[in-house]
Amino acid sequence: MRDYLAWRMAFGVTTPSTNTVVQPEYDDMRPPGVTNHLGRMVIPDLQIRTNEDFDESIRLIDAALEPAVASVMDCRPNAFILGISALAVWGGNAEWGAELKRRIRKVAGFDIPVAIATDAVFEALRLHGVKRRIAIMEPYFPSIEPKMVGVFGAAGYEIVRYNHMRGKSPTTYSVVTAQDMIRAIKAIDGPDVEAIVQFGANLPMARIADEAERWLDKPVISINVATYWHALRTNGINDNLYGFTSLFSKF
Template structure:
């Protein structure tokens, strides 16, 4: 696999804009209260993902800048509150001292669920004391950063669910001009979607009069395709896993421009 090509920003690498990541020691180490993580001198990023999702972890590793590590914790989906064990699992993750947490989840497939996810993440941030970002809101931030208002949408879902997705995206202030899903038969099956099928759906919707193509569903493997899809379609691609990692890095004061994964990470 080709190594990431990363241009390190002076601000992020100098450490002048934020305290170096470090592990707080107790009474026995008063003389060295803050110690820098050897493998993550620039910061630890906490990542939370649904237990069944096998895509978030490897995709975020593809994007990881030098001097940063991603540390994972999984949670089970369910209920109106997104996950009853989310805060409990996040507290375990806090033992490795993350600068911020990326929640690898989009909630666009449920009526009103994007708002519920946002509220849940605010509860989580209050509970653990670090910023928490989620993939649904990160998608909206990425589209706004790219200046996109008219969007085509790719999902892993069927047409019935796509109508709910469209309503959620439009509620966030964007116009959906095309939407199509890969029609995975179950949530675990989303992770098994062939890359060729994903490419075909992107090409189908990118022919519309859109400013960008937005991808919903963090279990759909898209990150490795972003660069070539942008070249082939001429459209910016907002892939949800790339968007939530981008927003979490920027929240953590890490401003590297990461080439090879589309305009969002390379230019913003």
């Protein structure tokens, strides 16, 4: 028997200490009887001006993974969500996601279900019928490209275009307007693109992606929507939710 509020599911979630988007967006998508419990991957709010600075920020996040997982496991969650998307591709190969899940389960001490961004996006693309060509927008720097190519290429996808929004520090990824995000989407769209994929869990795209699907007439996959949706579905929770893209309302 679960606790009074989490009568269906208690999720443990880790996200960087600089992230101000995962917690509110996940809570906006939380069905009745499901609760979210965050542990923070503690990192400084580094100034990011170069590829090397960006790479260092991800290195620090990677090093902070195990302590954050350990802290959230104290509340005994039923399942776990990795609330950062860059780390999910950082190994640059198909095996990296499995290694991340192994590390998380080692800290947990049992075979806890783990949802990560890449698994979620691949399943979303499959359900939407996307065959190959995608475009990716994120708040990162160009050094993410070979990582993306390695992971998405191994799954059979071609990244036609990127929009690197080049946030000046991890906290500034969320300091954007709706128009900033709309322009970023439009900059990479085209008739050669089957779907737009947004990475960057600190980029508040959940509701903008829902709007964008209507004026682009194609899937727009918000990373927080996809990851939380995938966590629910893989744990047997199939509630449809409206206002958070067709992924959540149809599948």
